[in-house]
Amino acid sequence: MAAVVSAAPLRRHRPIGRRLVHGLLIGVALGFLLLFLLLPLAAVFVEALRKGLGTYVAAIVHPEALAAIELTLLVAVIAVPLNTVFGVAAAWAMTHFDFRGKALLGALIDLPFSVSPVVSGLIYVLLFGAQGWFGPWLQAHDIKLIFAVPGLVLATIFVTLPFVARELIPLMQAQGSDEEEAARVLGASGWQIFFRVTLPNIRWALLYGVLLCNARAMGEFGAVSVVSGHIRGLTNTLPLHVEILYNDYNYAGAFAVASLLALLALVTLCLKTFLEWRYGSELAARAPRGH
Amino acid sequence: MTIAITHLSRRFAEFRALDDVSLSIAPGEFVALLGPSGSGKTTLLRILAGLDFPDSGELTQDGRDLLRVSARDRGVGLVFQHYALFRHMTVFENVAFGLRVRPRARRPSKAEIADRVDRLIKRVQLDGLAQRYPAQLSGGQRQRVALARALAIEPGLLLLDEPFGALDAQVRISLRRWLRHLHEELHLTTVFVTHDQEEALELADRVVVMNRGRIEQVGTPEEIYQQPATPFVFEFIGKSNKLPVRIQNGRLVAGDQRLDADGLDGAADAGAIAYVRPEHLALTPTPLESGWRATVRHIYLAGSIAHVELDVPSLGQSLEAELGGEEAQRRALQPGAAVTVQPRHLTVFPIDGKTGEPDPERRRVAHPRYGQAALARWR
Numbered sequence: 042m043a044a045v046v047s048a049a050p051l052r053r054h055r056p057i058g059r060r061l062v063h064g065l066l067i068g069v070a071l072g073f074l075l076l077f078l079l080l081p082l083a084a085v086f087v088e089a090l091r092k093g094l095g096t097y098v099a100a101i102v103h104p105e106a107l108a109a110i111e112l113t114l115l116v117a118v119i120a121v122p123l124n125t126v127f128g129v130a131a132a133w134a135m136t137h138f139d140f141r142g143k144a145l146l147g148a149l150i151d152l153p154f155s156v157s158p159v160v161s162g163l164i165y166v167l168l169f170g171a172q173g174w175f176g177p178w179l180q181a182h183d184i185k186l187i188f189a190v191p192g193l194v195l196a197t198i199f200v201t202l203p204f205v206a207r208e209l210i211p212l213m214q215a216q217g218s219d220e221e222e223a224a225r226v227l228g229a230s231g232w233q234i235f236f237r238v239t240l241p242n243i244r245w246a247l248l249y250g251v252l253l254c255n256a257r258a259m260g261e262f263g264a265v266s267v268v269s270g271h272i273r274g275l276t277n278t279l280p281l282h283v284e285i286l287y288n289d290y291n292y293a294g295a296f297a298v299a300s301l302l303a304l305l306a307l308v309t310l311c312l313k314t315f316l317e318w319r320y321g322s323e324l325a326a327r328a329p330r331g332h
Numbered sequence: 333m334t335i336a337i338t339h340l341s342r343r344f345a346e347f348r349a350l351d352d353v354s355l356s357i358a359p360g361e362f363v364a365l366l367g368p369s370g371s372g373k374t375t376l377l378r379i380l381a382g383l384d385f386p387d388s389g390e391l392t393q394d395g396r397d398l399l400r401v402s403a404r405d406r407g408v409g410l411v412f413q414h415y416a417l418f419r420h421m422t423v424f425e426n427v428a429f430g431l432r433v434r435p436r437a438r439r440p441s442k443a444e445i446a447d448r449v450d451r452l453i454k455r456v457q458l459d460g461l462a463q464r465y466p467a468q469l470s471g472g473q474r475q476r477v478a479l480a481r482a483l484a485i486e487p488g489l490l491l492l493d494e495p496f497g498a499l500d501a502q503v504r505i506s507l508r509r510w511l512r513h514l515h516e517e518l519h520l521t522t523v524f525v526t527h528d529q530e531e532a533l534e535l536a537d538r539v540v541v542m543n544r545g546r547i548e549q550v551g552t553p554e555e556i557y558q559q560p561a562t563p564f565v566f567e568f569i570g571k572s573n574k575l576p577v578r579i580q581n582g583r584l585v586a587g588d589q590r591l592d593a594d595g596l597d598g599a600a601d602a603g604a605i606a607y608v609r610p611e612h613l614a615l616t617p618t619p620l621e622s623g624w625r626a627t628v629r630h631i632y633l634a635g636s637i638a639h640v641e642l643d644v645p646s647l648g649q650s651l652e653a654e655l656g657g658e659e660a661q662r663r664a665l666q667p668g669a670a671v672t673v674q675p676r677h678l679t680v681f682p683i684d685g686k687t688g689e690p691d692p693e694r695r696r697v698a699h700p701r702y703g704q705a706a707l708a709r710w711r
Contacts, residue, residue, distance in 0.1 A: 219416035222383050225403045226410045227430035227485055237433070241420040 128205025
């Protein structure tokens with residue numbers, strides 16, 4: 042109460058210059074958002090529907106577009122669960138154990154963030170491509186990774202690797218391992234500890250990480266583009282399909298497919314906001330725990 | 333169920349958390365591990381719980397090697413310093429946890445679990461709060477949930493890590509009494525860690541004073557307070573005055589005084605450190621033949637006890653004395669007053685020639701003798 046009472050006179054006496062700066066900063070931030078986020082988003086939908094709903098639907102139900110949707114979902118369905126398992130395992134190891142190379146593991150988890158996606162794609166081509174290190178061996182055993190679906194999955198996994206782990210590590214660090222130790226002393230097995238104590242404590246952060254991971258997995262362009270080979274109907278994911286349509290001067294089609302990705306982004310954003318609201322209140326409930 | 337700890341050592345990199353610690357805990361005993369932070373008490377507790385393991389040494393329970401038993405199977409109740417309640421579970425679910433995770437063959441039925449949990453919740457006086465979440469409870473309530481949760485698995489050994497550390501002073505005192513009563517009811521072997529001497533002395537049957545990974549002294553609260561075995565215990569427990577003295581021909585030389593004392597027979601001449609409790613310093617306003625001349629610098633009354641701070645020029649230091657408040661008034665002690673100070677009971681640790689450290693092995697308790705005349709005037 043005291044803070045509110047004392048804040049009021051301050052506000053009244055705040056010099057005009059400061060209020061100007063205040064307004065200016067908010068204005069710049071909002072203007073920036075409008076110009077660089079909302080406007081393009083609106084443009085995507087306007088362009089997609091420019092030639093009418095019929096063209097829009099036709100572009101989406103086109104067999105190549107459907108194949109791209111299917112492939113995008115397939116890649117995400119493989120990459121996201123794998124990265125979820127990896128993320129939880131890595132976060133657990135980073136926060137519960139002391140081991141040699143812990144700092145290295147931390148740096149490695151961040152590596153995909155710091156490497157350009159195109160370079161990460163190239164790495165896979167250099168490793169598994171026809172001229173790559175393992176190329177001859179793979180060919181001899183008739184395994185096709187590059188310019189095929191497995192390559193897309195690999196590249197996507199690499200690019201989206203940090204999302205879940207990075208979301209969990211700070212939370213698990215803050216929570217410590219007291220509750221897990223308490224569960225152990227009470228007689229719980231490793232799995233019981235994980236499912237009854239650890240998972241419920243990290244569930245919102247985990248979901249949040251999975252969501253971001255999924256958005257990136259579906260939207261990834263650079264790395265996927267390098268390993269895909271752009272075989273229509275076979276190795277084209279949604280972002281690649283947009284590019285192809287665009288290069289074919291099929292703007293309405295390109296924007297129609299792009300609108301799907303934009304929708305995905307919007308849904309992710311809504312879910313993320315909801316989770317932040319939900320997860321934030323949980324954090325607040327934890328605050329009086331003290332210490 | 334006797335627990336034997338033999339020659340336990342535990343290192344963390346260069347830090348010796350436990351250094352050759354041996355201790356035996358009898359069934360039903362209430363033991364306090366008392367020491368400053370970094371003394372190894374929490375490490376010892378964690379080893380007892382099975383959450384940490386020693387580098388060397390043994391831990392047995394009635395001859396059974398406990399180090400081979402995992403924390404999960406040890407059947408130990410542990411109350412964490414910050415309680416470590418499961419934050420996403422209600423009080424009821426927290427308390428039921430240890431029963432619910434049991435393998436099916438040993439798991440009580442649902443009704444039985446509910447019954448036992450209800451009884452425990454009543455026992456820790458949390459009736460009506462079973463459906464609350466930990467975040468909705470006060471510190472003292474959380475503490476009791478943690479205790480109920482630990483008791484639910486019917487442990488053979490109860491371990492408490494700084495059980496009252498995070499509580500307000502008043503809650504702390506009432507919970508302390510309550511825990512003592514609970515122990516008297518259950519007779520459960522209990523070990524608790526604390527850095528608060530008052531807590532240890534009030535609650536425990538036996539106090540283990542630890543310092544730098546070693547046990548300094550084990551004894552009843554009375555022994556620990558009345559007969560501290562080492563300089564560390566003297567400085568850590570209760571208040572004391574520390575004086576540089578010399579033992580010379582069976583006498584104690586301190587400042588300008590050469591005191592005849594019982595208890596120094598056969599002691600070799602050496603420099604020594606002497607400790608005197610404030611209540612073992614007798615003050616008298618008239619000049620006496622023996623005893624240090626001193627000036628009262630400060631005096632304050634706390635309840636029935638007067639604390640007196642004295643300047644003693646011949647010792648080159650100040651001393652702290654305590655006497656009854658009424659006595660202080662009768663003697664008209666006030667700042668600036670001149671008094672004679674006579675130590676009645678000193679514990680002397682001769683300094684070891686080689687290490688230059690006071691040697692607890694050669695500890696002596698000295699009772700200075702004062703002239704009959706002086707004593708008569710004193711009374």
